[in-house]
Amino acid sequence: MGLSFDYALLNLGRRPTRTVLTAVSSALVAALLVCTAAFVRGLEQSFTGAAQPDVALLLSRVAEGDVLRSSVQAGLGALVRANVPGVAVVSEEVHLACNVTVPGSDGARAAMVRGVTPAAYQVHDAVTLTEGTLPGPGEVLVGRLLARQMRVDPSRLAVGETLVLEGAKHRVSGHFAAPGTAIEAEMWTPLEALRGIARRPDASVVFARLEPGADARALQLFVDRRLDLELSLLTSEQYYADLARYLAPIRALAMAMAALIAGAAFLGGVNTAAAAVQDRIRELATLRALGFSTGALWRSLAQEAVLLGSFGALLGLAAARLFLDGGAVRLAMGAFTLGVDGPALALATVATLALALLGTLPALLRLHRLPIAAALAED
Amino acid sequence: MSLIELRGVTRRYTKGEHTVAPLVDVDLDIEAGEFFVLLGPSGSGKTTLLNLLAGIDRPDGGSVVVGGTDVGAGRSKDLARWRAAHVGYVFQRANLVPVLTAQENVEMPLWLTDLPAKERSRRAALALSAVGLLERAAHLPKQLSGGQEQRVAIARAIVADPELIVADEPTGSLDGESAEAVLRLLARLCTERGKTIVMVTHDQHAASYGTRLVRLEKGQLTAVEVAPR
Structure with a gap:
C-alpha cells in the first residue's frame, strides 16, 4: 500500500x-x-519505398551508380529484352535535372524530369495516376510533391496548365502519386520527346523487371559478356540504398x-x-x-x-x-x-x-x- | 518491563567544524500509559530525543528500545513500517497535506494497511469524532483554524491506534484556548485510552498536564516534581 x-x-x-x-x-x-x-x-x-526486389538497373560503368551521370546506348532495353532470359519488362529511361519555368513564378527552377515509355508504369509499382491522363508529346505528368519541391503554388501545376521545360512549352496532362518514394517529386514525359528537347540520343538507365522466380544472374552474365557496352548492374534495392546513404x-x-x-x-x-x-x-x-x-x-x-x-x-x-x-x-x-x-x-x-x-x-x-x-x- | 528503554544514548551533530552533543549517555525508562513531559530550553535536544523514540533518527551510541523493538537499528524501510504501526507523531505545526481534506489527512496512515476503503473511512471518521471535528471532515486544511488543524493532526496520530504518541510542542503555535483544547485531548487519550504520551514543551502550563516531568539540559535528564494542576 x-x-x-x-x-x-x-x-x-x-x-x-x-x-x-x-x-x-x-x-x-x-x-x-x-x-x-x-x-x-x-x-x-x-x-x-521505391526499391523493388525483382527490379534491377543497368547503368554505364563510369557513372558509379549515379543515374544523372549515366549514359547507355539507345535501344539497350530492347537488346536486354531480346538476349536475357527471365526478364519480364524493361523500361528505358532518361533522367535529367532540367530548368523548368512555371508561368507566374519568378524564374526557372530545377526539377527532376524522367523520360519514360509506357513500360515504366509496369516497372515502377508505386506510381499511380491520380488525375488526368498519361503524357503524350508536349505533355508532362506531374508528381504529387513537385510543386512543393519547386516551391510553386500547386494550382500552377494543375491539369491543363502550361510550363516551360528547357525552352519548350508543355501542358500538364495529369498527376501521379508514388507514396513514400522520392519519385513523387519528379515530372514524367515521353522518352522520345525528352530526347528531342535535351538533344540526347542515349538513355540514362534501363530498369528491368524479372519474371517471377528469376534472379539477376542472367542479367549479370549479359553485363559481363557485353564488355563493349560498359555496363554495371545494380539491384533496385542496392541502388536506392546507395541513394539513401547520400x-x-x-x-x-x-x-x-x-x-x-x-x-x-x-x-x-x-x-x-x-x-x-x-x-x-x-x-x-x-x-x-x-x-x-x-x-x-x-x-x-x-x-x-x-x-x-x-x-x-x-x-x-x-x-x-x-x-x-x-x-x-x-x-x-x-x-x-x-x-x-x-x-x-x-x-x-x-x-x-x-x-x-x-x-x-x-x-x-x-x-x-x-x-x-x-x-x-x-x- | 518499560514500554520505552533508553540505555547510554548519545547523539552528536556536526555543524561546520563544531560538534554538538545534545544527548550524552542518557538512560531513560517510560512506562506504558504515562503522560511523559520533556522540558528544557531551546536547543537542549528535546526534539532529538523525541525523534529517537519515534525511530526517525538514530543514536550515535547506546540503544533505544520501544515495545521490544530496537528502533536505533534496522533498515529504514523496516523502521518506516514500524512507525506506521506503533507511533503517532504530532508535530509542532500540524503538517497536514494541503490538497487533502481533513478526513483524507486522517486516513493517510491507514493507506499503509490492508484495510478496505470503507473501513479506513470509518476509522478516520471515528478519530475525527474523538477530536470533535467530524463536521469538518470535508474541509481542506486552509479552511480550518490553527487549533482545528492541530486536532486533525492528533486524529491522524491516533487513527492507526498506536501505543505511543509523541508530540513535539503541539501547542507551540496555538492561541491559549486552542492550546488548552489540544492538551485536554492528549490527556484524555492517556487516561481514557491508555496511550503513552511523550510530549516535548518548554511551556510550564502545558507541562502541568503530564504525569511525569523530566528536564533535559546540557545532554542530561533530571526529574522535575509534578506540581498539582
Whole structure:
C-alpha cells in the first residue's frame, strides 16, 4: 500500500502555472520527437519505398551508380529484352535535372524530369495516376510533391496548365502519386520527346523487371559478356540504398537533434521533480515520519510526472498529427512526405513518458537521503 | 518491563567544524500509559530525543528500545513500517497535506494497511469524532483554524491506534484556548485510552498536564516534581 493516486492527481493543482508550463514543454518535446521521427522515417521510406526486389538497373560503368551521370546506348532495353532470359519488362529511361519555368513564378527552377515509355508504369509499382491522363508529346505528368519541391503554388501545376521545360512549352496532362518514394517529386514525359528537347540520343538507365522466380544472374552474365557496352548492374534495392546513404548526414543530424531534445527534456524533468521535492520537503518528511517508504513517495512523484507527461504528450501528438501529417520536406532535387504514422507516434509517446519517468530518478535519490528530522524543522 | 528503554544514548551533530552533543549517555525508562513531559530550553535536544523514540533518527551510541523493538537499528524501510504501526507523531505545526481534506489527512496512515476503503473511512471518521471535528471532515486544511488543524493532526496520530504518541510542542503555535483544547485531548487519550504520551514543551502550563516531568539540559535528564494542576 502507499499514497493514493488522488494524492498525485491533486498535487498537480498546487502550482498551476508550473503544471501548465511542464505540460506545454512535454507537448513540445512530444511534437518535436514526432517531427524528427516522421522526418527520419519519411527520408528512409522515400528511398526504400521505391526499391523493388525483382527490379534491377543497368547503368554505364563510369557513372558509379549515379543515374544523372549515366549514359547507355539507345535501344539497350530492347537488346536486354531480346538476349536475357527471365526478364519480364524493361523500361528505358532518361533522367535529367532540367530548368523548368512555371508561368507566374519568378524564374526557372530545377526539377527532376524522367523520360519514360509506357513500360515504366509496369516497372515502377508505386506510381499511380491520380488525375488526368498519361503524357503524350508536349505533355508532362506531374508528381504529387513537385510543386512543393519547386516551391510553386500547386494550382500552377494543375491539369491543363502550361510550363516551360528547357525552352519548350508543355501542358500538364495529369498527376501521379508514388507514396513514400522520392519519385513523387519528379515530372514524367515521353522518352522520345525528352530526347528531342535535351538533344540526347542515349538513355540514362534501363530498369528491368524479372519474371517471377528469376534472379539477376542472367542479367549479370549479359553485363559481363557485353564488355563493349560498359555496363554495371545494380539491384533496385542496392541502388536506392546507395541513394539513401547520400542523405545519411541529414538523418544523423536529425537524430542528433532528437537526442538534444531528449537531453533537454530529461533535464527539465529533473528540474521539475527536484522543485516538487524542494517545495514539499517538510510534507515529504512528515509522510516519511508517518511511515511511508521512500519508494512510496517516489512512486507518487513518478505518477505526477507520468500524468503530466501523458497529458503533454497527448497535446503534442495531436498537434503534430494536425499540423505535420502529410506535410512535405523539400530537398535539393527531391522531396518526401512526413508520415505522422503509428510508429512515429508510438516512439514519441514512449520517449516522452520515459523521459518524464527518468527525470524523477534523481528525486528518488534525494528522497532516499532525506534527513527526516532536519526536514521536519524546515520552514 | 518499560514500554520505552533508553540505555547510554548519545547523539552528536556536526555543524561546520563544531560538534554538538545534545544527548550524552542518557538512560531513560517510560512506562506504558504515562503522560511523559520533556522540558528544557531551546536547543537542549528535546526534539532529538523525541525523534529517537519515534525511530526517525538514530543514536550515535547506546540503544533505544520501544515495545521490544530496537528502533536505533534496522533498515529504514523496516523502521518506516514500524512507525506506521506503533507511533503517532504530532508535530509542532500540524503538517497536514494541503490538497487533502481533513478526513483524507486522517486516513493517510491507514493507506499503509490492508484495510478496505470503507473501513479506513470509518476509522478516520471515528478519530475525527474523538477530536470533535467530524463536521469538518470535508474541509481542506486552509479552511480550518490553527487549533482545528492541530486536532486533525492528533486524529491522524491516533487513527492507526498506536501505543505511543509523541508530540513535539503541539501547542507551540496555538492561541491559549486552542492550546488548552489540544492538551485536554492528549490527556484524555492517556487516561481514557491508555496511550503513552511523550510530549516535548518548554511551556510550564502545558507541562502541568503530564504525569511525569523530566528536564533535559546540557545532554542530561533530571526529574522535575509534578506540581498539582
